[in-house]
Amino acid sequence: MERRSFIKQCSVFCASGIGLSLLMQSCGSVHYATSSIETNKIKITKTEFIDAKKVERKFVVIKNDRFPFPICLYKKNNAYAAVYMECSHQGCELRPNKTSLVCPCHGSEFSTEGKVLSPPADKDLKQFKVITDNEYIYIEI
Numbered sequence: 011m012e013r014r015s016f017i018k019q020c021s022v023f024c025a026s027g028i029g030l031s032l033l034m035q036s037c038g039s040v041h042y043a044t045s046s047i048e049t050n051k052i053k054i055t056k057t058e059f060i061d062a063k064k065v066e067r068k069f070v071v072i073k074n075d076r077f078p079f080p081i082c083l084y085k086k087n088n089a090y091a092a093v094y095m096e097c098s099h100q101g102c103e104l105r106p107n108k109t110s111l112v113c114p115c116h117g118s119e120f121s122t123e124g125k126v127l128s129p130p131a132d133k134d135l136k137q138f139k140v141i142t143d144n145e146y147i148y149i150e151i
């Protein structure tokens with residue numbers, strides 16, 4: 011193998027490794043919580059907010075059969091906020107991060123409580139009432 015060809019193959023291998031690593035990191039940032047439905051409530055355990063390294067998550071995402079879009083559940087100062095991840099502009103699925111939800115379609119941004127931070131959306135997200143006990147979190151649907 012020629013030196014130039016060897017260097018070119020190594021470069022491609024390294025670049026694909028870095029790209030794969032970044033992709034894995036971005037996929038790993040969203041945790042899909044295990045949940046169950048009890049009559050008109052979604053129930054999840056509080057331990058869903060603790061990752062394998064015992065680090066507290068800022069949010070978890072919950073999918074269920076009753077809604078076409080997931081619900082994002084944020085935790086801030088031992089209080090919880092649950093918001094529906096359907097953009098109020100034209101209905102795209104939002105992407106959550108630690109501090110906000112961003113729409114990939116036209117760039118609207120919402121607070122962790124579902125308030126509009128950036129247009130073109132001009133309506134807040136649907137919010138759900140959240141109650142807790144010692145062990146569980148209940149989202150009223």
Ligand code: FES
Nearest residue numbers: 097099100113116
């Ligand atoms: S659908 Fe979300 S900003 Fe347009």
